[in-house]
Amino acid sequence: MSICATASRALGEPLAGTAATARTWLLIEQPGPWGAKALTSSRLDPGLGRRLEEAARGTGVRLGLIRRPGRTAPTPTRRVFAAHVVPGQGWVHEASIPSDDAERLLALDLKELGAGNAASFLDEAHGVSGTPYTGAPLVCVCANGKRDRCCALLGRPLAAELRAAGTEGVWEVTHLGGHRFSPTLLVLPYGYAYGRADAALALAAQRAAATGRVLLDGCRGRSVWERPEQVAELAVRAAAGEERAEALTVRALPPGEGTAPLQVRVDHADGRRWTAEVVREVAEDARPESCGAAPALTARFEVARLTAEAPSH
Template sequence: MSTCTTVSRQLGEAQGATAPTATTWLLLEQPGPWGAKALTSSHLDPELGRALERAAEGTGVRIALVRRPGRHADRRTQSVRQVYAAHTLPGNSWVRSAYTAAPEELLRLDLAALGRGEHHTFDTVLRGVPHTAGPLALVCTNGKRDRCCALLGRPLAADLAAAGEHGVWEVSHLGGHRFSPTLLLLPHGYAYGRAETGAVRDALRGLREGRISLDGCRGRSAWERPAQAAELAVRALSGEHGADALSVVSTDALPAPAAPGPHGAPAAEDGTPCWEVTVAHTDGRRWHVTVARGAAGPPRPESCGAAVLGTPARMDVLAVRELSLPHAPR
């Protein structure tokens, strides 16, 4: 039987604007097996996992478990765990590092502040310090969530680690199983799919120099999907690869576009969600990008073992318009 990744590749499904969304990532080391919902189905106390899920709601923080690549001994104790916090918005992207022997300390963090990019409680509660060892590469490997993540993700994580790449971790969930192997690069929060070792190493090399690779890029997690589509479209049009050169200024809902009638004449509105996204460059340039939500057909498995076939939502860029810069005073 074909896997969800095989079908997605055969259909040529586009990956753009499918990145998981979070302004800040909070990562807790948890070796051993993970269940489908890792925060409540691993060797982490499930009550703590549920409490962390509740605390993160509406804050912009996404909490995930990480473990080092390699064989996962089924250990029920972990004396000291690595913890990372990473903020992904342009102009304020950072990674903080800490260790804890008491993961319940994470409940003392001000997650709303963390979501805004303020790391004071991370530093005071967990004795956090800047992470200066280069970008983090998080490869999704949770086979209980989707078997493709384990079959394709674990070899990628192992290959990267064996190649001497530092900061490589397995992560519990990134979404988009059909694009496996998937990974997230921090601090900038760009997600990638159908990743191969060589391409990932190139992306990491570029990121150390402040450049973003667009090869297999799914978008920046700091923004919702319409804004992800707009930012990637501007990058493709302008040739801009600077990691923090572009930011999303606004995302405004538009009236639904008219459905085509007989002979191409406009007919009634078809109800398609549509947005105008304003993307700004640090040099002052701006673009208006029109994005509409469509559906990827034909129906396909969105994950292995799914009971029904689905038509995943996709973001279609309808237009990109660069705005004229105001004339400088004479």
Template sequence: MAGGWLCLEQRGPWGHNALLQSHLDPAVGRALDAAAGPAGVRVQLIRRPGRHADEPPDGPRRAYLAHTGPTGSWLRAADLSDPSELLGLNFAAIAAGRHGGWGREVAEPLLLVCTNGRRDRCCAVLGRELVAGLQGRHGDAVWETTHTGGHRFAPAAVLLPSGYTYGRLGPHQADAALAAAGSGKVTLEHCRGRSTWTRAGQVAELAVRDQIGEHLIDALRVEPADGDQVRVTHQDGRTWTVTVHERELDPPRPNSCGKAAVRPTTLVAVDVSDAPAGVSGSPAPDPPPN
């Protein structure tokens, strides 16, 4: 779950814990994680597609800042000469949707594809294959990134600023996801949910989208779960209660490249029902000021 994302360009190789095992000063990586994590902002390293020579970076590096909330998501960018400049950010404000004028507005969405091979070999092999298949078609919209979670779904990717995550993407599905995001919509094929919500909330939101055929990115809100039930509200006032259960999957399968097969668990929506008459979700709050 992440309401905000900080993405810092870091050329060269990445280790298993990329913030501490790369050419980024580990003291800066540690400080960024300590400041951003508790506020609900996820820190990612990114690099441009292509070869990654084992040499220190030279010149300015790109940084992106995103807020994924459905009441005012945004994406900003800046070019930095020193990554430690990011330590001055107000991460609590970012998580609440306020960027304070940092950087410049980015109008087009980003697709971040996990290629962190030291974290999972499948991400390196399948993620780089996907990035290569997209190269030359989207300019600065596609970047390689460090671990995003869900590596058993490699190639795994996340779209910003919406925060929708995807798994087992091919080039054509990635093209479609980027095109839809540019129009304020979300494609549901291979979609694993919006990072703004809890795991149960992600499952519930996608179940409602599938049932009513809703593709507008910011059409739905998710309220905190009450046991195994999640309340999902549409911007037009309709409300659903989604029952979410955990289930084991068959047959057993590896959850990472080279690992032994296990029986993983997943959350599934077992029922989607209209809220009782006279019951509605909380009204959507006004977008936070920037």
């Protein structure tokens, strides 16, 4: 059976620069089946899902539903995680709310969460009384088969394997983008996404995050950056052998005249600096972006040139 992940893997489609973008992730536990647009097609009240989507629009917050791998019975409470992934400003908090009172999530100030201010998530006056999350790094495996069958065929078995091995912090999540890179996963607290993952890669990525590092194998990018910036950051990490998650900051430079490549500046905490020339390329071979979609020529970003500059101090 042909699936989009098989085609992407066979064509050697690069993973770098394909992570979904978000400054803050808000993950809401919702057991049971999910539809293609899970926030409005699950056992979560669809009206609530629509209002949460509207509240998150333009805030930098990306919403997702999560559930434990395997069949799970309804519980009297649901867990909620909020994770801000901006370098040097990151945090992960968790809360439990009554399963029958998810409406209280509407009291959260998503604009403030997107800006990195967790006050509303930690203040019971806003409906949620959160606390800092101190468990193992979260490993969220995309597993919504109604969105794309690759996520069911490849993602769900991976999540189940991790859970069966006793791995802490493992959840299934509704949508991470890039079905054709399944199995895909997001690792928090740093917000790096991975593709074509197996259990060994997932565990290695979790161990790396637990020690403040990034696993470069299979890495799609850090969600806080736009796609050209993700590519530039990963190129610098590969060139410099830098694995520390918080060592680099990235920003796109103002565009120049004509059709020059996009310039992306990557700064190291020790003063080193690189400029990456990033170009947008169109694949020569068509491939489906998701199962059931017609083959298309997909676009990707690549670093055409990486220049190391003199330290800034």
